[in-house]
Amino acid sequence: MTTFNGLIVLLARVLLSAIFIWSGWGKVADIGGTAAYIASSGLPTILAWPSAFFELIVGLFVLIGFQTKWAALALAFFSFVTAFLFHTGFADPMQQINFFKNLAMTGGFLMLYAYPHNHYSIEAVWTEED
Template identity: 40%
Template sequence: MLEKLNPLFDLAGRIFIAILFVPAGISKITGYSGTAGYMESVGVPGILLPLVILVELGGGLAILAGWQTRIVAFLLAGFCLVSALIFHYQPAEQMQMILFMKNIAIAGGLLFLVANGAGAYSLDARLKKD
């Protein structure tokens, strides 16, 4: 019975993941200078911010649409792991370690997309039919 709902679960999962990345990318545009300053404070060049915005906003929208899902999910998983290590791995700070583990968990969810694809309600499925 639940197997019939798998396409809806796939879609819901992609929406939930996109809800994380799309607003994060938008907030980096609206708070550009503050975000660049924060990046620089931890040793990441602020000049990389446009790339971060592209990854979060573009990657989130691609996941939402189910376009090139396996590739985009793989890249976003790597992004989550790298950002977890750079920004959140601070074992003495409980809140930072919670954020670190959140990023690890998100990377795990993205790897499910890498393994299983976007599902039936996606551009990937639609383009595969054509």
């Protein structure tokens, strides 16, 4: 991988992970609001804490390049499922945007799953041979 491509993949990881780190932190900070939003979709509120920590921790994994392939696959699945669970109210234009945003993120994470290796990651540092 060229240095330029490595930097592009690093930028992609930063941009893809940012929304999950930010959202996960926001869910932790307002777990009551998170639980209410989850309940409004007919799901159990017990999912509030796991979803908050999942987004935060797995988002951080993608950011630093730790277990990138599996973190990307997990976030692809999460993005796809949440598009259909939370954003199908197409009468609201914002829900349409959020639905397709989630599908776009799914595509980005699937690409990262297919090409997870990068010079600029924790994995690269740990696997360097002297």
